[in-house]
Amino acid sequence: MRVEKHPILGDAGQRETVNITVDGRVIQARKGESISAAMLAEKLRICRHTTKSKEARGLFCGIGQCTDCVMQVNGVPNVRTCITEVQEGMTICTQEGVGTWEAKDE
């Protein structure tokens, strides 16, 4: 749930939107927010599944320390989504284990 009105912080106001894709679904994020925040606003909480027991993991510390919220972002695994800002056109996937990876041609 987005916090649009706040007794101390005031109104969030109109914020520029950014389109990102999470596991194939296009969602509208707000410019400047983290991937985690954009996902929470859509009630998406599973970031990855662990390698051995395939358990779900999501946001935990929110400041980039614990690495529980890592996902595959634009093909790169292990991206900490709580401290990575959304960018227009970003493709985000739930990470299975250590993820999959293919070298990009540059």
Added chain:
Amino acid sequence: MNNSKIDLLVVGAGPAGLGAAIEAAKRGAKVLVVDENARPGGQLFKQIHKFFGSKEHMAGTRGFTIGEKLLQEAKEHGVMVMLNTLAWGIFKDNVVVVKKDDQSYSIQARKVVIATGATENGLSFKGCTKPGVITGGAAQTMVNIQRVTPGERILMVGTGNVGLIVSYQLMQAGADVVGIVEAAPTVGGYDVHANKVRKAGVPIYLGHTVVEALGANEVSGAVIAPVDCNFQPKKEEAFQVECDTICLAVGLSPRIDLALNAGCEPIFSPVLGGHMPWHDQRMRSLTDVYVAGDVAGIEEASTALEEGKLAGVAAADDLGLLGSEERDTIYQEIESRLNKLRSGLYGDKRRVAKLELMEKGCENHEQR
């Protein structure tokens, strides 16, 4: 920037780091502050409540306003702040290596202040790794900075000031706090914070603990139970609480990786949150390395700021930038402010623990 020599390098742009930077820069030191985060201020910018203490500690001011003031002051005194810059190692001759974007840079500094803050503690119970179990700090970041609630029905664990304040802030943001669980028989934080949440009708389960996070893949409820005199849950009296998020506010530990890497000696103090680097009365931990703020023992933001100032002054002093007249008064001024912050029921404990920490290290140092 490679090998650029500066007088003081500060790691961490929270209250302690900025306090140190400002005090050293004021006295003519060339100061660089690095911080791994995208924003400066450490955890100050998510503190939307008014701080306590006396006027000289900016009491009555909200955390983020203090942050803004510090940044402004740092700017006025010519402090350079590099953000998104992770200090990952301190090598011999005070070479601090930082990573920014895809590059590493070596920065040689004459003095280094380590103000890396703290890490929030976790709590172990069945299902504690499920999405929906988050820390109090994460909840605060989400509602006050990202402006998204982490859930709609939240169970808070811990009645220290963080647990109480974050509960209230979650409600201010429109979330429902279904209860606060506390293993101890009494509330840990200040009454004024506890009264706010009580008035709002939030039940506080004293003498209780979380036994399990329910839910197939994500949290959809919690099982809590009263604890016996050994803090073990009485399983037969357990009951369910409906919630979608469990928020852990169960204390902090000093973030000492970098200090240990620099060679600081770890000292253990339960009152101050675990292991922390030894330091003397002027925050010196090694010949050229100072520590300040939560990394030097968990206290609160105002104390961190004062410790930072003390470290900054001491660094300036050791760099030969402190006038002899000022030297006679400045340390006393800061110490007296620190003593005021470390008074009262909880403050006294911390003051004593802090003294023990300094002494303990001294013994060890002498033994060597």
Added chain:
Amino acid sequence: MQNEYDYIVVGAGVVGLAITRSLAMKNKRVLLLERQDFGAAASGTNLGQLSVADRAAGLEIEMVKETFKAYAEVAAEYGLEYERKGGLCTLETEEDIAIAERLVAEKRAKGYNLELLYGDQVRKVEPWIENLKGGVYSPDEGRINPFKVNHWLLQEALDAGAIYLSHTEVLGFEEIEGGMACLSTEGTYTAGTVILATGSWSKELLKPYGIELPMGYIRGTAMVTQAFPKVMNGPVEDGAFFTGNVPDGDTIYFGGVQEENGTIVIAQANRAGEDYNTAIDNEDLTKMAKLFLSHYPALKDIQIVRAWSGNTTTTEDDEPFWGFSEELPRMFLAIAFKGAFSLAPAVGRRTADWLVDGSYDERYEKWSPLRVGRCEEEA
């Protein structure tokens, strides 16, 4: 007076653990003393590389084979992560290729299973590797998890009745009637024979007894990445270790292994030194990372999470010291085995056979600590 133990083994590195296990399995009373905890020094700071190509034909190769067989037998039960998918030695210059061509031909004639790869052929075995002139592929090589090996050896030693005391530092030795006494921080212990498996600490420990072993130290620095999808097959090692072609002053080698959990251990920066030293050098780390990236440019997004260094010992002739010492006849040395994870279980078994049953192979002679004095006399 009856000795408390038949044997005291000093040092719980992989060699000490293997010897303790083999002696205990022969129903001997064995005490293992360790000043830190098991696998704390070189045995806990290495890559777990299983090498074959650089081993001498004959005894050494036999012991390597025996070791691999021992791993294979318990790998599943103890989760040793024992893998032999082949190792690659990288060749960076035309000069390296020329030396490798000669060496590979020589070794193949002696029965080594080696293949010389040219240019992009190396990507057949390591698909993401770049900027090489070629490589020497050794299909028999592989890797193992060194921590799991240490644990296996200790567990079986304890199961067989050995006593293990960690955080017990040996301060000195005394010859007593019918044995030796070990003076330690936790008290004095006696045994018929003391076995020193103290790796790089041995030099310091033996000095007071007039045993001057010509040993040097090499401090190797490595670092490890976050867990990452599978990108490396076997260990990759700098060709310098194969060709011996080391440019002057160049001590940063290319190499690495990817662990089963996905982390990549990047190696290695070597510095020769006079003393035991585990400091980490910033410049070495940077050079090592750059060298690695020059051959794995595709891995530019990978994060390093930790770096460490460990010390290994070197001897003048690159051979270990294995056998009784001259000055203290009841002291047996087992130190300076190069790449001990390819040898330790065999060293353990053979040490126990030698000490308990008197089973001795004449080829052990070349590793005898007594060779030091003899060489000098001859010279």
